[in-house]
Amino acid sequence: MxxxxxxxxxxxxxxxxxxxxxxxxxxxxxxxxxxxxxxxxxxxxxxxxxxxxxxxxxxxxxxxxxxxxxxxxxxxxxxxxxxxxxxxxxxxxxxxxxxxxxxxxxxxxxxxxxxxxxxxxxxxxxxxxxxxxxxxxxxxxxxxxxxxxxxxxxxxxxxxxxxxxxxxxxxxxxxxxxxxxxxxxxxxxxxxxxxxxxxxxxxxxxxxxxxxxxxxxxxxxxxxxxxxxxxxxxxxxxxxxxxxxTNVDHILQELPNKTVGGVWGSPSYWNSSAGQFVYFVGSGDHAKAFKLSNGLLPHTATSQSPESWGYPGGDVVISSNGSTPGTGIAWNIGSNGVLYAYDATNLGRELYNTSQNSSRDGLPSGSYSKYSVPTVANGEVFVGTHSTLDIFGLFKTTPPTLTSSSVSPNARPVGTSVTLSGSTFGATQGSSIVNFGNATANVTSWSNTSIVATVPSGLPTGPINVTVTVGGQTSNSQTFNVTTLSTPAYNNTGTSDDSNPTAASFDGHGNSYSAQALQGVGITPGSKVPFNGVTFTWPTPASGQPNNWQANGQVIPVSGGGTLAFLGASANGASTGTFTVHYSGGGTQTFNLTVSDWTLGGGTLSPSPGNQIVVTMPYRNTPTGKQTHKPYVFYIQVTLTVPSGQTIQSVQLPATESPGQIHIFAIGTK
CATH class of the missing domain: 2.40.128.630 (Lipocalin)
Structure with a gap:
């Protein structure tokens, strides 16, 4: 000191x-x-x-x-x-x-x-x-x-x-x-x-x-x-x-066990132009940001990093140009010995990590020291290891130039991915950005000649200019057409008629919900399913036709209030995945949800936390007929932090989930 x-x-x-x-x-x-x-x-x-x-x-x-x-x-x-x-x-x-x-x-x-x-x-x-x-x-x-x-x-x-x-x-x-x-x-x-x-x-x-x-x-x-x-x-x-x-202690707020992984370190705080954030990196967990509202934290993270780390987790360190928008960077050393940098207002947006160019930037092998914390000073990041002091800063870059075929496809709705082709983008993203008009896009892949970005929420339909900014230099623009977001087609057939049980396979093994059993509990194609203040519409396709989304990154239009609700179930075990909500102003919010197994393990398990049983059927269909493993449909909800003056525009289902597969029948809000 x-x-x-x-x-x-x-x-x-x-x-x-x-x-x-x-x-x-x-x-x-x-x-x-x-x-x-x-x-x-x-x-x-x-x-x-x-x-x-x-x-x-x-x-x-x-x-x-x-x-x-x-x-x-x-x-x-x-x-x-x-x-x-x-x-x-x-x-x-x-x-x-x-x-x-x-x-x-x-x-x-x-x-x-x-x-x-x-x-x-x-x-x-x-x-x-x-x-x-x-x-x-x-x-x-x-x-x-x-x-x-x-x-x-x-x-x-x-x-x-x-x-x-x-x-x-x-x-x-x-x-x-x-x-x-x-x-x-x-x-x-x-x-x-x-x-x-x-x-x-x-x-x-x-x-x-x-x-x-x-x-x-x-x-x-x-x-x-x-x-x-x-x-x-x-x-x-x-x-x-x-x-x-969590209602015994006389304190301002107490969030449940495992809200974050076990903490071996301290939370961090940043007062940004977008609000006040508190950050945790728990053991076996993602880096998580919680946005304060009236002095209280939301019950689920406002955003989280794509990566998670084992023991001991870490400590987030924030660097920024004061509260200037777009300058906040959240740094963390993972227990894998890699230094990561994220957008401090959205940890789902990774800006850089030292493994992207490990020959130049990687920390010495085996030198990671647990409980080590990055230090930021004079525009540089200092990282101590068992054997070295590593210092990171910015390199001078060449202004980028997009090629004439830079955006492909050149017409897509918000929330979907496009590829920008060009030259001199730089090997890694760092602090570089892609803008659709004035809206900054989330980048999922970056190389010197190719960038994969998500069309930001909140954009009006029609033509818009796309630019790349590297090292303060902005490229020439390319025209992109924002189209209307349409509901993606169902990709799983989950319901069969008792007379033709092989016409569906909810779980990939030929087993499915029975149309007659669903009808017995009041659910038919296109019927209304009210539950917990939300009125869902059951998919309209008849039995033997695709009638649910097996989660694979689909972007689904949604509108309404501040609570997002799902009717669904998982196949082959309860499954957890990351959902992303897109708001009309261009922002996003990510959250993890666990969806219960559709038969609760053949009746041996309880619903996952936060899951409620909507209906229970007496049997399911198998390729050889009825089986008395009771199938269920579950209700799962999440309370959102909707930015002031904005609305929900869409929700993106997980691109990957484990250990089974998440299936969604309907989405609603309240």
Whole structure:
């Protein structure tokens, strides 16, 4: 951590001394102009507090450098350097603690000490490397890991699995805290809160947003954090059910488990011209952006990256030219050792990754360091690895020139793909863009001579100019005709007459819905199917004719309200895919939906979360006749974030899904 006012670099160093028998921590204050320690530096780090907790002797707990580890980044606040402490893994669980120590940035003397569990144990502050957070009033915030939490003491003395607020005025006094109602479950299940760290958001009131290993997102008012609310119905046997509730804690908002993958890092925040966004990269999950509305997050991500990454996920870093539209870039280092860049307002639009030209840009093989975070400064991105410091920036480019046959086909509706041919586009997209008139297109493929782009939503029908901009230089234009979006043809025959069961194959194995069984529950070709406030129209084709969309990237016209609903089912197992909504103003929103298996695994499974059974039939047709595996039709909905003054224009079905196949019979809105 650097103090620019004194050109001092503060570093905590751990050395093994006395023939390998002693761990010693020192705080170094290094002169940036000489690289040498400043006078009075380094200082050996030690501390003690009064308490009866783990490792105490005669009512005193002494800092044990063998057990503790400086995991969080340092904080410089009002002339004091604050150091947070976790542990070396979970070794000696009953005797390590979380600590915060403050050292004068001028004399390097220790001035304050705080212990998270002075009458208990653990409560480490590690946050996967994020630094402690401070507000303009001098309060310090952090999140703790598994450890003792004493619900009987008020104010709380032992604060395992908690958001904590400390005063930096004269002493590190606990001003407020929030501890989830299921803290005992977090502790016993090793799904602690402290794998993540909080971000402080300048809303009104100011909010702390954070998540831990459960992927449950908490939005906390920093001035009234919520304390602890007990749930008398919670016990060790129902952590997975009662412990999953989101309406017990007294905080601003709590999103369910697995809203994001388990978090080993911290969320990021960006106040853009398009709104305020919070970003997460959970383990085993995509990078996800959530757009704040009235200080609250949507229950599903506003956008997400095409890629997902394994443990530990990552941390999004935003670079932008202030809030200037079109300049926000979201950076993340994947656990595969690749640096990615996305449009910060739409993570579904990848701008660049280092594997696109790995011989030039790739990080050294095997050098990826977990918990590493890119740093942006002076128009460059700095990436540290186990062996190198890699620096990324822009190259000068040659203005592009489109050929006369640059757009193919030259007439398509919005939401569909076209290919632009030309020259000197550059090997990778980077910050280059394709415009249809004034609307920027989403690009799915980019090379020096060919670009595949999606015709933006919201364009009027008729001719429009298409241009490519690379390095600030714009190509000559080509004329493209925007046509009316038509409903794509059905591509699967899912219903057969009982007298001719081989005329359909919903699942690709000759099995299908029975027309007579559907009629028995009130569904016939072209009939209305009301459910949950949405009135659907069942496909009109007769049995033996194509009557549903097996998802393959089709773009389907839709209009109406802010909730999008589907009638459908999956074949060969419940299936998950990414849907994309196109709005009249040109924007998009992506979301993942899981659609239940049409027979619920032959009656052995329950509907997937968010799926409701609309109708149940007593049998299905097979090539050899009726089979009493009950087939179902399901209702699935998603609440959209429709931009102000715009409407839904279309929805694009997933181009791929797994492990089975998603089938959609009808789409509606409300």
């Amino acid at each position: 650097i103090d620019p006012s004194t050109n001092t670099l503060f570093v905590v160093v751990n050395t093994l001394e006395n023939s390998g028998t002693s761990n010693i921590y020192r705080l170094h204050a290094i002169d940036l102009t000489t690289g040498n320690d400043k006078p009075g530096s380094p200082k050996v780090i030690s501390a003690s507090v009064h308490g009866s907790g783990g490792g105490s002797v005669n009512g005193t707990i002494t800092f044990n450098a063998t057990l503790q580890m400086n995991r969080p980044g340092l904080l410089l606040l009002n002339g004091v350097v604050y150091i947070g402490w976790g542990s070396h893994c979970d070794n000696h669980l009953s005797t390590y603690h979380g600590w915060v120590m403050g050292y004068s940035a001028s004399t390097y003397q220790q001035v304050v000490v705080y212990n998270t569990t002075r009458n208990g144990y653990a409560g480490a502050i590690w946050e996967s490397g994020q630094g402690l957070v401070a507000d303009s009033n001098g309060a310090i915030y952090f999140m703790t890991g598994n450890g003792k939490f004493d619900t009987r003491v008020s104010p709380a003395v032992d604060l395992g699995d908690s958001f904590v607020k400390l005063s930096s005025q004269n002493s590190l006094k606990v001003l407020d805290y929030f501890t989830p109602f299921n803290q005992s479950c977090l502790d016993s299940g090793d799904v602690d809160l402290g794998s993540g760290g909080p971000v402080l958001i300048p809303t009104s009131p100011q909010e702390l947003v954070g998540a831990g290993k459960q992927g449950r997102i908490y939005v906390v008012n920093k001035d009234s954090m919520g304390g602890y609310t007990a749930d008398p119905n919670l016990n060790s046997s129902n952590c997975g059910t009662e412990g999953a509730r």
